Amino acid sequence: MNRELKRVSIVVMLMFVALLGSTSVVQAFQADNLSADPRNTRTLYDSYQVERGAILVKGKPIAQSMPADDDFKFLRTYTNPELYAPITGYIPINGEPTGLEFALNSELTGASNSQFFDKISALVTGQDPKGAAVEVTIDPVAQQAAWDALGDYTGSVVVTEPATGRILAMVSKPSFNPNLLTVHNNAEVTASYDALVADPNNPLINRAINSLNPPGSIFKLVVTTAALESGNYTPESTFLNPSVYTAPGTTSVIENSSGGTCGAGETVTLATALRLSCNIPFAELGVEMGDTTIRETAEKFGFNSTHSIPMTVSESTYPRGLDDPQTAQSAFGQFNVTATPLQMAMVSGAIANGGVVMAPNLVQEILAPNLSAIQTFEATELGRVMSEETAATITAMMVNGVQDGAASNARIDGVDVAGKTGTAQNGSTDPFTLWFTGFAPANDPQYAITVLVENGGGEGQTGFGNKLAAPVAKKVLEAVLNK
Amino acid sequence: MSKASALSAQPATGPVRRLHLPQKLRNLELFLVLIACFINASAVVLVQLGALGELDPTLMLLGAGLSVLVISLHVVLRFVARDADPFILPIATVLNGIGIAMIYRIDIANKQGGWESAAVRQTVWSALAIFSAIVVLLVIRNHRVLFRYTYIAGLVGVLLLFLPLIPGLGQEISGARVWIHFGSFATFQPGEIAKIALAVFFAGYLVRNRDSLSMVGKKIFGARFPRFRDLGPILVVWALSMSVIIFQRDLGTALLYFGLFLVMLYLATGRLSWVILGLGLFLGGAVIASQTLNYVNGRFTNWLDALNPDVYNAKGGSFQLVQGLFGLAKGGLLGTGWGQGRPEITPVPQSDYIIASLGEELGLAGLFAILALYLLFVARGFRIGFAGQDDFGKLLAVGLAFVVALQCFIVIGGVTRVIPLTGLTTPFLAAGGSSLVANWIIAALLLRLSDTVRNQPRLVV
DSSP: OHHHHHHHHHHHHHHHHHHHHHHHIIIIISHHHHHHOTTOHHHHHHHHHSBOOOEEETTEEEEEEEEOSSTTSEEEEESSHHHHHHHHOOOOTTSOOOHHHHHTHHHHTTOSGGGHHHHHHHHHHTOOOBOOEEEEOOOHHHHHHHHHHHTTOSEEEEEEOTTTOBEEEEEEESOOOGGGGSSSOHHHHHHHHHHHHHOTTOTTSOHHHHOOBOOGGGGHHHHHHHHHHHTSOOTTOEEEOOSEEEOTTOOOEEEOTTSSOSSSSSEEEHHHHHHHTOHHHHHHHHHHHOHHHHHHHHHHHTTTSOEESSSEEOOOBOOSSOOHHHHHHHTTTOTTOBBOHHHHHHHHHHHHTTTEEEOOBOEEEEEOTTSOEEEEOOOOEEEEOSOHHHHHHHHHHHHHHHHHSTTGGGOBTTBOOEEEEEEEOOSSSSOOEEEEEEEESTTSOOEEEEEEEOGGGGTTTTOOHHHHHHHHHHHHHHHHTTO | OOHHHHTOOOOOOOHHHHHHSOOHHHHHHHHHHHHHHHHHHHHHHHHIIIIISSOOHHHHHHHHHHHHHHHHHHHHHHHHOTTSOSSHHHHHHHHHHHHHHHHHHHHHHTTOOGGGSHHHHHHHHHHHHHHHHHHHHHHOSSTTHHHHTHHHHHHHHHHHHHGGGSTTTEEEETTEEEEEEETTTEEEOHHHHHHHHHHHHHHHHHHHHHHHHHHOSEEETTEEEOOGGGGHHHHHHHHHHHHHHHHSOOHHHHHHHHHHHHHHHHHHHOOHHHHHHHHHHHHHHHHHHHHHOHHHHHHHHHHHTTTOHHHHHSTTSTHHHHHHHHHHHHHTTTOSOTTTSOGGGSSSTTTTTHHHHHHHHHHHHHHHHHHHHHHHHHHHHHHHHHHOSSHHHHHHHHHHHHHHHHHHHHHHHHHTTSSOOOOOOOTTTSSOHHHHHHHHHHHHHHHHHHHHHHHSOOSOO
């Protein structure tokens, strides 16, 4: 019997080896994956055990963790919640965080690599661990002015500092109250969330970085840059000036928004076409240059790639492989050309910055609990898209557009504003998308601003960029320039 | 070894020798039992500090009572089984104590206290179980008595097994009908006791009939297969296991009984063909069950595709299994420490999933220690099998030890996804009175058997 006994002993041994193996696999090798599983509520509760760092605007918290007398220990509380919702996002107990709460989660919870030694020292000294605070680049004056100026429109305002790419204001409307989504009650959170998702105006979307619209005429800035940089065109280059244009190889017609010609005369200059925002000369220019040239310039501005501010900015697109009629339409920002307000802010920001595109950025500093800076963000150049001369030329053309052209409603007494309006079509009957992008003061640009008004600003196909978007930009610029 | 020697008289153990020889084994046992009690007390203190933030003397007193009872058992051994194995009692003690500490820890998380709490019930059951062990040691002075009751044991085993099916007495809890209840107070899982009765029956039956089972039969492909008329017993046990699957909806228990029978059959006859035949029968039955019975099929899906969101969210899906894995993952290598994890998130964290709860708070290191304790416990049982002189004792010891090993494998393997999850208690650890009583009786029988082995004239060793 002992021979059999030996064999059974081996079987028993193998059974235990299997258990030692399986526990090792689960607890050692799969542990990280299992902990990262979104269904793992243990990880979620853990993330609340640490006092999450605050999100600060000029030192004042817009998101902070207040002590709570329950399992979560801390309640995330937002000050001025609707104004800053697109920046902070929210961190619910039963889902994924959004906004900076998501993008900087490991810093806010103190789990990032750069906080490793702080964590160790907290362990040794017996202090409660704390996450890092985040100071954002937002200027509260600009943010409030942008919020007020946008009024009841569905849309967004982005203000940046051209020289650095710092985002000074980022407003998205309609907004929401993130405090409703951080309460420690699953059912309440779910009810609030479902209501927000069901809202046809999509308040949870941060339109500044995640809403893709046809840029319309403000894309002419990109095309103008491509033309001037090619060396084949100057502002005085002329184009035929018909009232109706049919691109080669098609029968569909393109008209100017006025319905007539672009000013008087048989021909029209590029400068005039941009100032009056005419479509036909740009369609002709686009076809002459070809889509590849336009795409290369657009991509230098940041199109066709995502950006991290550190939230992920949706990819603005200039499509590939266009034929002539499509290129003609793309030259004035239609036919599947899409852009986020932030992307257009990068375009006018680059023009304001002498032709260098700056990486947009929302975070100024990461601060340890003792307020020493763990990480300070420096301005980063993405590359030069045009020469300083070209930038100066386009600036002058944009100033003319505000002084005496299609963007006249952005005019401010005593300050030269460079600007460009856009009125983009979304289909034959859908409301227009209205834009303004520009900067001021034109001779020493401090603020670049992009205004997006979706859904026609409530005026369907009768509203246009200069009527609805330009005044918003004017109000914001007046506020930040103290005019 | 022949039947005659299996039934030979008990060797004489004179009282004279007992007076003179120093009880080295018992002294070692006492030392280890004291360490075990210290570990158990520390666990409860750490739970209180970790989860409660303060010390509460109630459970400490109960625990001290338990320690006294364990030491009484040790004293009983000094008189009635002085040469018993010195490791079995300390291992059972420490596993039992760690189990109580974890159950207590989960009570705290669920804000349960007082006499109704699971930890107090578990402590009371532990006392009852240790008392049962003492009674077994006092009543059964020679394990060969059990040989006489082979068929009665078999009958008792089968009756116990089917007790829960009697209307009015049986109770269905989380889908399995394996409990009986007395009034509203206590529920009892008679299947746990049945496994001991069946082990006695198998050992006795096989020792009597091994010759006809092993010698006769046709040779097919080099293996000797039994005659059809000798297939009777294996078919009966197989039918028994299958009826457990079908009527009591309890896959784990069926696997346990059948595995026990197969191993003992193999040990007794030395015929691998029996094992092949038996495994074939069981796998065939299980495959048919998995196709026809929803609950069996669900178990397989949960096992193979646990993290799939559809399986996870399904009713009776892998939610529990995955929560257990999350708990284990949270524990990592060293665990969160007593009272620092969140084992209460997993459903039934104190019974079926106690190993996941322990893995969360004690980590992989703690689980390795627990597995090592089980392995040592089982090894002590097998050691009796190797050193034993009579076949009945050998078979019974190995059978009892194997039942503990197989039960660990089925439940821990189920929690860690080695095999599909089936509900079984983790021996000594998990909350449940019947399981505690059964396992302490197994410990008592192993102690009794090991004493006999040591008492026999050492001709070979």
